Amino acid sequence: MKLTQAFQEQDFVVTGEVGPPKGATVEEIMEGARVMKDYVTAVNVTDNQSAVMRLGSLAVARLLKEEGIEPVYQMTCRDRNRIMLQSDLLSAEVLDIDNVLIITGDHMAMGDHPQAKPVFDLDSVQLLEAAKGLNEGHDMAGNELETPTDLCLGAVVTPASSYLDLQIMKLEKKIAAGAEFIQTQAVYDPATFEQFMKRVEGFGVPIMAGIVPVKSAGMAKYMNANVAGVRVPDEIIKRMADTPKAERKQVATEITAEFIREIKDMCEGAHIMPQGWDDMIPEVVKQAGLAS
Numbered sequence: 587m588k589l590t591q592a593f594q595e596q597d598f599v600v601t602g603e604v605g606p607p608k609g610a611t612v613e614e615i616m617e618g619a620r621v622m623k624d625y626v627t628a629v630n631v632t633d634n635q636s637a638v639m640r641l642g643s644l645a646v647a648r649l650l651k652e653e654g655i656e657p658v659y660q661m662t663c664r665d666r667n668r669i670m671l672q673s674d675l676l677s678a679e680v681l682d683i684d685n686v687l688i689i690t691g692d693h694m695a696m697g698d699h700p701q702a703k704p705v706f707d708l709d710s711v712q713l714l715e716a717a718k719g720l721n722e723g724h725d726m727a728g729n730e731l732e733t734p735t736d737l738c739l740g741a742v743v744t745p746a747s748s749y750l751d752l753q754i755m756k757l758e759k760k761i762a763a764g765a766e767f768i769q770t771q772a773v774y775d776p777a778t779f780e781q782f783m784k785r786v787e788g789f790g791v792p793i794m795a796g797i798v799p800v801k802s803a804g805m806a807k808y809m810n811a812n813v814a815g816v817r818v819p820d821e822i823i824k825r826m827a828d829t830p831k832a833e834r835k836q837v838a839t840e841i842t843a844e845f846i847r848e849i850k851d852m853c854e855g856a857h858i859m860p861q862g863w864d865d866m867i868p869e870v871v872k873q874a875g876l877a878s
Contacts, residue, residue, distance in 0.1 A: 587656055588684045588738035589767050592627045593792040598876060599855035601658060601769075601794065602867050603630040606641035612649060618864030619655050625871040628656040628685060630769075630857070634665065637697025644674060648681045658740065659683045662691025667707040668716065672725055675717055679735040687740040687769060688713050711759045714739055718764030741765035742796075744815035745773050745782035753815075754785055761791055769857045772798040772809075774818050776848040783852045792854035797845060799838040799860055799870075803827035839866045843873030850874070 592599050602622040604615050619629050629650055633643040647657035659678050666674065678686060690710045694702045708716065716726050723734035741760040747753045757768065768791055773779050779795055786793065800806045803826040806818035822841060829837045846856050856874075858867055871877050 587627070589628060589658070589740065589792075590738050593767065593854050596627065598850050599792070599794065600626045600871060600876060601628045601630060601855065601857045602626040602864070603632065603857070603859045604646070604864065605632045605635050605862075606643060606646045608638065608640050610641060612641070612646065615646065616649065616653065618862075619650055620653065621864050622860075622867040623653075623655050625868045625877065626858075627855075628658050630658040630660055630687060630859075633660040633662045633689075633691065634697075635692070637664065637692045637694045637699070637702075639697070639699055644677060644681065644683070647678070647683050651682055656685070657683060658685040658687050660687045660689060661713070662689050663706055663708050663710060663713055664691030664694065665705055667705055668726055671708060671713060672716055672720060675720055675735060675737065676731075679720075679737060683737075685738045685740065686717065687742070688717065688765075689742050710741060711756065711763050714741060714760055714763035714765055721764070738766055739764050740767045740769060742769050742771060743793075744771040745795075746771075746775070746778050746817050747815040750782070750785070757786065757789070761789060765791060767791055768793045770794065770796040772796050772813075772816050772859070774800075774816075774822060774845065776845065776852075778817070779849050780852055794855035794857045795846075795849050795853050796857045796859065797842055799842045799858070799863060799866060800826055801838060801861065801863070802834060835863060835866055838863070839869050840873065842866070842870045846870070846874040846876070850876075 604618050631643040631646045634640050643660050647659040650657040717739050720735040723731050743757045744753050803823050806823045809816045
């Protein structure tokens with residue numbers, strides 16, 4: 587199912603996320619996806635997240651599809667030139683992948699191969715334009731395809747960015763380039779998210795609030811110090827700091843569900859990035875009042 591269809595049929599769409607392993611064994615990641623299957627519409631598959639070399643996202647997306655789990659294939663601009671990017675989009679079509687989330691990708695200096703050569707042949711707007719062109723039946727060089735793709739294209743935005751005007755300007759470019767749905771980077775403050783949603787009112791595409799469950803006070807402080815555009819409120823940090831380690835997943839679940847309840851009338855969905863705590867998603871969905 588394309589996510590655009592899900593937004594038409596559902597009042598509020600929830601997606602999850604899994605990160606491929608650093609190795610060729612998939613049992614754990616597949617079990618994580620199975621746990622969330624009945625509680626989400628689709629599951630994102632990250633593409634060498636944080637610039638760490640991992641199993642390819644396209645392979646995992648196909649494995650999810652074979653399990654009856656709708657994947658969202660994440661594609662970064664970081665590692666491939668325009669020939670390979672377009673080729674992989676054609677491969678996604680052949681492998682029956684309906685949804686693609688196009689992102690720039692973290693720089694390799696952040697990852698485990700900092701000596702790797704950055705590609706970034708295209709930026710996210712240009713890659714969206716290329717993907718839209720494949721849907722229309724031609725490649726970036728203007729050559730006609732034997733068969734066009736039929737991919738549902740998504741993009742990201744950072745609603746808590748210090749440079750929000752620039753984020754919104756680029757979001758408009760992404761939508762003009764072909765983005766049909768938007769997932770935000772992690773946001774924790776409903777008031778901040780509400781202000782962002784007012785700024786993008788009338789943009790005409792479904793927007794999903796991105797949420798990374800806070801596993802500990804230390805994690806929250808690290809994100810505040812090191813992740814651009816992410817701000818975990820002090821009250822959440824204190825709440826996690828006051829929570830015994832054995833109860834942190836339970837409290838993180840409660841905080842995530844509370845946030846979804848507060849923002850679910852502001853947008854079209856939520857994208858939960860559980861960072862390995864896949865088994866919390868069913869309870870988050872239940873506590874948020876979204877389980878059927």
